Amino acid sequence: MNLSTQQAQVLSRLSSGVKTARELTSALGISQPTLSRLLESLITQVVKLGKARATRYGLLRKIRNGESHYPIYRVTPEGDIAPLGELLILANNQFWWEPRDEPGELFDYLPWFLQDMRPNGFMGRAFAYAHGRELDLPPDLRNWTDDHLMLALSRYGADCSGNQIIGSEAMNRFWTQQHPAPRNISLSDCPRAYPAFAEEAMAGEAPGSSAGGEQPKFGALLEDEEGQLHVLVKFSPRHDTTSGRRWADLLVCEHLALEVITQKGVAAARSRLVDAGGRMFLESIRFDRLGQLGRQALYSLNVVDAEYVGDLRDWAWTAFHLEKLGMIGAEDAHQIHWLWSFGALIANTDMHFGNLSLFMGDGRRKFTLAPI
DSSP states (O other), X not given: OOHHHHHHHHHHHHTTSOBOHHHHHHHHTOOHHHHHHHHHHTTTTEEEXXXXXXXXXXXXXXXXXXXXXXXXXXXXXXXXXXXXXXXXXXXXXXXXXXXXXXXXXXXXXXXXXXXXXXXXXXXXXXXXHHHHHHHTOOSSGGGOOHHHHHHHHHHHOSSOSSSEEESHHHHHHHHHHHSSOSSEEEGGGHHHHHHHHHHHHHTTOOOSOOOOOSSOEEEEEEEETTEEEEEEEEEOSOTTSHHHHHHHHHHHHHHHHHHHHHHTTOOOOOEEEEEETTEEEEEEEOTTEETTTEEOOEEEHHHHHHHHTOOOSOHHHHHHHHHHTTSSOHHHHHXXXXXXXXXXXXXXXXXXXXXXXXXXXXXXXXXXXXOO
């Protein structure tokens, strides 16, 4: 059997997923030295994963922009960029995550800690509208594959939820977009600026990040006596109609609910109502943003449950299991139970798992409850 035939057989075996050396030698009927020579000849296509007895081999797969290696960065609370590790795209929709300071890990899906970066909701659709045609992506976000997501985020994902950035191009865009800071406005200027921002958002040009949620919204950076504050601003339709008035009233109720939660000693986002331009605006301070540039790691209960519990029954049920696993403390578990009960009592029918989030605590599997 010639070399090219053996190379083709190795590639064929790896096309179905990651394999150990023993699996390859057994399947191909070759010796370890022969396999080593074959792998050396395929060094641009086959990658060695892990170390010592945990070593495996994977077939690299390039997505449409020609990349198979993606550096992953985090934005620190001080606003600096720090490398987290590297994500390798492999055959059969597998991913190898190689963190800087920990052993690598194989995933049969896009790693859970990147899932919240997926554009969704009102601002996600605006993100797709702004960049999808240029990248030749499906107009409907529900039809985006992991490849589509990686392509879009590695180009334009500089301002996603949390603190992570995929790829060098998006990382460079973070600096160019943030220096100078985007759309600084003062508190006193909000009644004038917000109606204009709402019109832009409804036209598909929502300023700010690709944060999720179906309610129409936009992002802004405020200047007040405390410094610079990133905010997300929900807004109602014009409230000179019955429907618009109803939505405006619901935003007022949301503001009041946040105040009640805070009074009970549970952390909630600071919010403010602005009635301007015929609309009601609910402004909430982002808790994953610190000053102009700083960010904090934030993960939805949706991705944490999917990775570690796998039930998605309700917040309280997941809190019970996360506490049992030692991933959250007793006080956070109690507060999540309280929030679930409070939401039921105020007839909140939107308590899905994307509407409660956790900060990454000390250690990889440790979390603390983020503000509501």
